[in-house]
Amino acid sequence: MAVLLLPGCGKSQREEEIRAVSQKYSVPEEKQLTVYTSHKEEVYLPVISEFENATGIWVNIVAGGTSEMFDRIESGEGSDCDIMFGGGAEYYEAKKDLFYPYRVTESEQLFGEYLSPEDLWTPFTELPIVFIYNPKLVAKRDAPRNWKELFDERWKGQIAFADMEVSGTSYTIVSLMTQLFNEAPEELIPELYEQLDGNVLDSSGLVIPNVESGRCMVGITLEETAKKYMAKGYDIAMIYPEEGTIALPDACAIVKNAPHSFNAGKFLDFIVAYDTQRYAMEHFHRRSVRTDVELSQDYEEVKLLDFDIKKSASEEAAAMEAWRAVRASDK
């Protein structure tokens, strides 16, 4: 009899404990926030974790690629999403109607050129585009100094460049060049393809390994990526182009009809806060968007070109078309 009864008692006692603990730690709606992010875990986790510690808000993280996340928000599948964190500002520009404007409390402290005029999105960090080369194969004085030199005969087929269709950065580079040389994408793309000599990488992650291994002598990539690999011990060198470059900010924005929009605003304030910005600079190799965060000595000053994000967004379809055309004709 005791054997029969005991399990019942024990069970209920344990259930009682579970209930108590669950109740204590259950999170009310007003303490929740759902973040869709396309950042890597090493970036979003410390930031979000610190956000939780600082505000007591529990963050539900959904991570994935930028276009995937945008698609989910657009299709309504991501109706639980409060905030989109990560992805170039041009993505946000292209999908303006998905987001809800918010002006961060410390907007005065941010570089004006990175701000969305309508406050639709808030910049997190800036990521300048740089050249890299393999110092074992290319002498420092021979390395390309500016965008024009990339089209020299000696770099033909030696430039590590990712497929525009998979890499957003690649399109940004093309867009930058069209604005710099004042050419239409339809003109520039065949020239560029000619210079690449058909050597197109499948992903932007392959740019640095290709240069390091010597398959390509130079490459175009983000300063953040180059610095990250250099910190890991990759033997590559970095050049800031003479004409200047662009540093597209990666952004963050509140989604329309966000269930926890108040907490989303707090999150935006948090990511541009001094401590977060400083942390990002020191740990993520990303440049701060704050004026009061001093660059540490391993960052060089960078000359920024005027870049029309809206024009870049509008030309994207035509550029893709042209890119696909030259790729197809080559095969």
Added chain:
Amino acid sequence: MGLGFIKQSFKRQIFAAFLSVLILLVIPGGILTIHTFQTRVRLDYETRDLEQEKYVSGRISEMLELSKNALEKLSRSQVIREALKTGSGNTIDVYSELYRETEDIRNFAVIELYRGRKCRYSTGTGNGSLMTSDYYWILKEAEAGKDVVVYALNSSTEDAGSALLMVKKILDVPEPCFIVIRLSQEQVREQIKEGISSRDGFILANRFLRPFCLIGTAEDGLVLSKVRENLLSSEAYNSDIRDNVYLSELPGTELLCLYITPPVLEESAVKAGYRVLLLLVLFGMIVCFIAASKFSEFFSRPINELYRAMKRFRKGDFDTKIELDREDEFQQLAVGFNKMTTQLKETMEEQVRSERKVTETRIAMMQAQLNPHFLYNTLDTIKWAAKANQVSEVATLASSLAGILRYSISGKQFSPLEKELEMIRRYCDIQRIRFDDCFTLKLEVGDELLNAIVPKLILQPLVENSIIHGMEGQKDGRIQVRAEVEETDGNRAFAEDMAGGNPDADYGHTGLPGSELTGEKTGNSRNLRIDIEDNGRGISDEYIKALETDDEETLKGHLGLNNVNTIMRMYYGKEYGVKASRREEGGTLITVRVPLEFGDEDK
């Protein structure tokens, strides 16, 4: 329909009964056993798991407690305060102080002293120049004066989780100075690994369930994210998780421990249990079926035998017998049946015999009735023939004999007294011719008594008796028959009269039921007395006595007398009947007493 199908057969009923017992016992029993077993085992494992969890969390608490004590001691150390304050000092002194105070915890922790955001002293093996703004939030909290235990994710490592930090601010001039105790994941893992079995998992997390340390099966972080999801949706933290999760707080900190164990009984084990139960039931059903067949045969064989025997018996086979080789109630039943058939057979045979007898008797009677008619007719013919030939004696003989014959063969048992007297006359006519007119018959009966009803043929034997035993050798014999009414006032008067009339007779018993019968039948208590007197030799005392005591042996010679007496008593009771006495002047007086009745001679 199913029930009807079962009810039609004894075997099916037994099978159904067995099966219901089996199902009632085995299935609930089995399920109960499985459940009890499951719960019991789960409980045992839970207890074990909780102990293990307690051990692990206890171990961590211990580490944290030791670290806290070290932190406290270091913050009070004058040497260290001085060294941090001035920014310079005897490094050897500082380190020896640092090492002394942290002896207990150095095997699992690294102690660092910060001045501002620069690490000045460290017990760690790495370079002292740690990232200055590392764990940016913790320093803020420490600056605010809190003792904090917190963790931070280290972006430079790939694995989830990072060092556990304890920070205390000890000085505020000119820039804040901190003591940081760093417990790296590997060291914590090292310390608690013996408390975690290989199939279990352990998670140390902050209060937002961000992992500090994932060990064992929890390494993939799936359980943690599910627990987190449950808490976010306000459900029980372990809902929808197959594994057992034990969530508890580390006392004194904001850290949470999650101990994860695989489900005690895999679903397959429970399923196997149910499969065994199913097999058991199937096996039980087969056994039930066999047992039901055997049992029903055992029980139904005698019943069938009985049924068949009964059928044979019904069809007329009275020799039917049941042979059973048993010792139970069925045997008794069979014996009873056999006895019954035997008795029934005997009874039937008896009945047949008696019926045959009745039939034979009836045939004999019919044959016997044939002869008297023929005789009567013949006698009639003889009478007419005698008359024609003027032989009057023969005519008288024939005529009288015919009358006697007709009277005696009539089916009636009673007749009017007149007919009785007529009968006597005819009898005496015949006897007179036989005995040469040696006696006379005299009848003295009043006309009012001629219609009195008496039993048939009661007077003739008495008269015959008088003629045969009294008139032999007599020349002047006389027989006188008188009938009178006796007015009696019940049996008493009758008895007195009897006693007076027959001094030798002993009528001691009175008040017998016969008198009442008489009274009822006549409406009063009148008797008819018929006296038959002769002047012959007189009856002997022996006979008188024999008549009174119904001594048949002695009365053999007077059969007629005895028969009449018997008939009378049978009809009317013992106080009626025939009395005989000797007359004083010689001869015999025979008195017949019957109740006086008129009317239906067919009664």
